Amino acid sequence: LAQNPADQIRLNQVGFYPNAPKQALVVGKNYENFTLIEKESHKVVYKGRIKAAVKSPFSEKYTQEIDFSNFKKNGSYILSVEKLGESYPFEIRNNALSGVAKASIKGYYFQRVSEDLPEKYAGKWARKAGHPDTSVLVHANAVSTNRPEGTRINSPRGWYDAGDYNKYIVNSGITMYTLLSALEDFPKVANDLELNIPESGNNLPDLLDEILVNLEWMLTMQDPTDGGVYHKLTNANFDGMVMPDKATQPRYVVQKNTIASLDFAAVMAQASRILKPYNPEISSRCLTSAESAWNWAKANPKVFYRQNQNNEKFKPAITTGGYEDNNDTDEWFWASAELFVATQKSQYWEGIASTDVYWLPIQSWNSVMPLGAFSLSKARKTLPSFTTNKIAQIQNTVLQQADEMVKDLDKPLFRTVMGKSAKDFMWGSSSHAANQAMFLLQAFQLNPKKTYLEAALGNMDYLLGRNGVGYSLLTGYGSKYPMHPHHRPSIADGIDEPVPGLLSGGPNPGQQDQCKYDSKVPDESFSDSDCSYASNEIAINWNAPLVYLAMALESYYH
Ligand code: 9MR
Incomplete structure (x- = not known):
């Protein structure tokens, strides 16, 4: 079987920082030597031994590690493995991932609703506005006295x-949290990232301008008469594979519920804190909205969104x-945390005091x-002393779990936390x-252990190619990236390359779609076909979180 050697050398296909670890993997078990070659001159600039093979816990595959961390000179390179061949090219330079940081934020610009994307900003992916959403029906499952049927x-x-x-409000919740945190934690990087969006050149960082696009939409999803927040703004059924302006089914807002209201309250409280120095007026509007959503949730504590049950009626x-969720404990905790940090009112502390945080999942x-744990840890120095013990316990949990994650990283298949x-x-x-990387970076901010940062970087390498499929999973970045994401504009626009700066979902052995996959192995179960919504x-x-990770690495390693 003729194989491209580059596909067997798994590495970050974009770039490495001069003063950071640099690793690649070769799929196989008997390789011995590698060289690093300067791309233009084709001169060998570094040589090394390839490490012993590690067997996959998921299949019969073996990988061997190539380490060239000691080579620190800026340039464009390829790795060559003796008896195999050459890798895809990559760079070593300061700001190695600024392109990734920019593109992953610009990806949101390409997702904008109700707005033309002119060529000036969108290049060959220019398109017409879709979905004005100026006349959205209140669905029968969402009517209230103030907003009767037909509103x-x-x-x-x-x-x-x-x-x-x-x-969808629930999914906007964690998305907005993560982007706002990136702005809060890495303001200097945010200031330096020029995205070429319509708002570029105003006084705000482009990242913030982009965040405001979705923040303003979220605010319209709150029923002003009672503070409750709708679950989503949606068609009845998914659109066909058409451009946004050709998708004209009626739009609805559906059932106000507890979890959507709490996610909304959390984001708005967090936004009120972070936006204060930039725009006090929006900041105070966010806080008012946060508190009224919280009050709605208090008055309606167990309203869950159940799509199938609704459809019967x-x-x-x-x-x-x-985006159905059966467990609201974590949303109460997160909203309590953000509202407490924003207001320091004791009513919001209760939900924190009564929650044990001896273990945390990956968000x-x-x-x-x-998310609540991270915000409390970050704000600890500004909070009253009665919170100290509780927050110390929460921080401890974050640090302990980070320690678990970074253990034995020379053993897993990609030598990364991802895939253990x-x-x-x-x-x-x-x-x-x-x-996972963002979690490690929270730990790093609490206790700057190099291993946390290096493990976060390892997961970035995973995303950009050191993985089981050999793709950089970010469209437009690296030599081999998904060409056929399940993304309606990328499918319908008639342009070969997909819209850039979008992170593909990646390997998923659940294979919940009906597409053709070449493998069932967990880390390889991926199909670069536009029918594959599951991978x-x-x-x-x-x-x-890719935005967060790229900005963090740019900040710490630049
Ligand atoms: O990301 C969601 C994933 O965790 C769920 O398992 C999956 C099935 O319910 O849905 C995913 O979210 C999709 C959403 O429902 C609709 N828009 C596309 C999302 C990504 O596939």
Whole structure:
């Protein structure tokens, strides 16, 4: 079988920082020597031994590590493995990942709703505005006395969630948290990133301008008469594979519920804190909205969104993304944390004091306890002394888990935290890798151990090619990236290259779509085909931790 040697050398296909670890893997077990070659001159600039093979816990595959960390000279290079051949090219330079940071934020610009994307900003991916969302029906399952059946509301802008054209509050929750945190934690990097978006050149960082697009949409999803927040703004059914302006099905807001209201309250409270220095007026509007959403949740504490049950009672049936979540403990905790940090009112401390945080999952759209833990840890020095012990315990949990994550990193298949367990390969596994890294970076901010930072960098390498599929999972970046993501504009626009700066979901052995996969092995279960929504879609909550990670690395390693 003729194989491209570059596909057997798994490495970050974009770039390495001069003063950071530099590793690649070769798939196989008997390779011995490698050389580093300068791309232009084709001169050998460094030589080394390839390490002993590690067997995959998931298959019969072996990988061997190549380490060239000691080589620190800026330039463009390729690795050559004796008896195999050459890798894809990559760079070593300061700001090695600034392109990735910029592109992953610009990805949100390409997801904008209700707005033309002119060539000036969107290049060959220019397109017409889709979904004005100026006349959105209140669905039968969402009517109230103040908004009776037939009511229409104005809820424009925001970002399309993913490869589909709907807008979901729950998923906007963690997405906005993550982007706002990137702005809060790395303001200097944010200031330096020029995205070429319509707002570029105003006084705000482009990242903040982009965040405001979705923040303003979120604010319209709150019923001003009672503070409750709708679950999503959606079609009844997913659109066909058409451009946004050709997708004209009626739009609805559906059922206000507890979890959506709490996610909203958390984001708005966090935004009120972070936006204060930039725009005091929006900041105070966010806080008012946060508190009224919280009050709605208090008065309606167990209203869960259940799409199928709703469909039995209300027409039209809604069949788009569910984002259903059965457990509200973490949303209460997160909203309490953000509201307490923003106001220091004791009513918000109760939910924190009564929650044990002896263990934290990796954050995801339906698992937001860590977000509250991170915000409390960050704010600890500004909070009253009665909070000290509790927050110390929470911080301890973050640090202990980070210590667990970085243990024995010379043993897993990709020598990364990502992939230590087969469970890492779920729907949207790429975001899991980025979220693990973000978790480690929270630990790094609490206790600057190099191993945390280096492990976060390792997960970035995973995302950009040191993985089981040999793709850089970010469209437009690296030599081999997904060409056919499940992303309606990329499918319908007639342009070969997909819209750039979007993170593919990545390997998912669940294979919940009906597409052709070449492998069932967890780390290889990926299909670069546009039918594969289970392994090759893109989503706003997947790009966000990549933005955070890229900005963090730019900040620490620049
Ligand atoms: O990211 C979501 C994943 O965790 C779920 O397992 C999956 C199935 O419910 O849905 C994913 O979210 C999708 C959403 O429902 C609709 N827009 C596209 C999202 C990414 O696939």
